[in-house]
Amino acid sequence: MVLLSDVVAVSAEVAATSSRKAKTTALAGLLRRLDPPEVATATALLAGELPGGRAGVGWSTLSSLQVEPASEPTLGISDVAAAIDEVRSISGSGSGQRRAESLTGILGRATADEQWFLIRLFGGELRQGALEGVMAEAIAAAAEVRTESVRRAIMLSGRLPGTAEAALSGGEPALAEFHLELGRPIRPMLASPAATLDAALGELSECSVEYKLDGARIQVHRDGDEVRVYxxxxxxxxxxxxxxxxxxxxxxxxxxxxxxxxxxxxxxxRPRPFQETMARFGAQEERAELLHPYFFDCLHLDGTDLLDLPLRDRLKALEQVAGAYRIPGVLTPTPEAASALFDDALAHGHEGVVVKDLTSPYAAGRRGKAWRKVKPEHTLDLVVLAAEWGHGRRSGYLSNLHLGARDPDGGPPIMVGKTFKGLTDELLAWQTAEFQQRATREEGYTVHVVPELVVEVELDGVQTSTRYPGGVALRFARVLRYRPDKDAAEADTIEAVRGMLRGG
Known part of the structure; x- marks a missing residue:
């Protein structure tokens, strides 16, 4: 039986090193020791996530718990799983008090280090976004299977713990059982930024160039008359x-x-503001704004999965089934034709273009170089780490944002700058309320929050700096908008930020 203390120790070891190889080795070592019933829960814990998602516990409840820690570690992985299920099952009148009592029970059985781990786990502070990538490599090492097989299973299932169970119990044959299922969404393929259109075109010998819309990503599944949208x-x-x-x-x-x-x-x-599109996703009543779809890929058609086919073949299927709703674009364009499409996209109110490798399969959930996005201005999607109480006209509002870039090796977001520019009165009021609900601690006039909100910022560029741990700092950043359609795992990496250095 593996104890929670073992997970805590490995989690600390992983957080203490910047070496991806060392992280993978430590994680794989623990995964090999797990009994089959422990795999799913332990995998989620090692990835810094509460198994099953949130359990309805706020930071105010967690911070109010004062429980004497146990002197010796005795909690097993199954004990933690049962405790999480118990807390999540509590609802109705007086649920807050009963959740606090349930949490007190499990914390009373935990050592001081285990208590700190569990409190951060329930509070959401252990979420590290890109750690899933390191976990995929660790699962592959522990199960002695190919990393690509693990990544594909995660892509198709959307479940890291379930993939770990399959890999460790059945190896490659079990992972091969994962396939695209109608009605079960898969991780979307993502684009990485390119400095210029010419640079993006120069990387690919055979490509398509498409509009980059200021819209919201959708994945649509149809099986007969049943349609689902994600x-x-x-x-x-x-x-x-x-x-x-x-x-x-x-x-x-x-x-x-x-x-x-x-x-x-x-x-x-022309496109309406992004916020109006996103408002439709959460609307509980009929709204006047109609949504227009622009499809750019076809992953399955009439019983045949297309994920592993090159993009050029998937586009043929897309044209066959939904040509009238295909996103504007050109195949194998000349540099002049690509530039003309870029200008046309901007003229119609869109963000820019995406350049795609026509030979590439659909690599879901990863930002590689097969898809490159090109926009005329410098923008980054960053994670909000904290905010400072404002002064003067902004007294009473959380204003100055602390911004972090994603660590591709699974560590917590890396701070790269601050900004209070671009915040409207409406945004100030919204973020003040949201941040207080996500607060983890206060230090003076700074409120630290669970690193899960993504904000899009526009900037003049970046510069080298010793002020922040990533060695770079944002130049003249201002908030464009929050991105409720993205989570921290989709924020731009510290490598993307460093890539914006002049001459970099």
């Missing part, structure tokens, strides 16, 4: 987007999985 974070929004459901139900096919974007348009056909 966001980029795999949240189902089917009942909120009836017009998209009706449109896909009317396509000439039996089954299909489409990847694309959707956005609300004004009467002139």
């Amino acid at each position: 966001t980029r974070t795999l949240r189902e929004i089917t009942r909120n987007v009836a017009e998209l459901v009706d449109l896909v139900r009317g396509l000439d096919c039996r089954s299909v999985v489409l990847d694309g974007e959707t956005l609300a348009l004004d009467d002139a056909g």
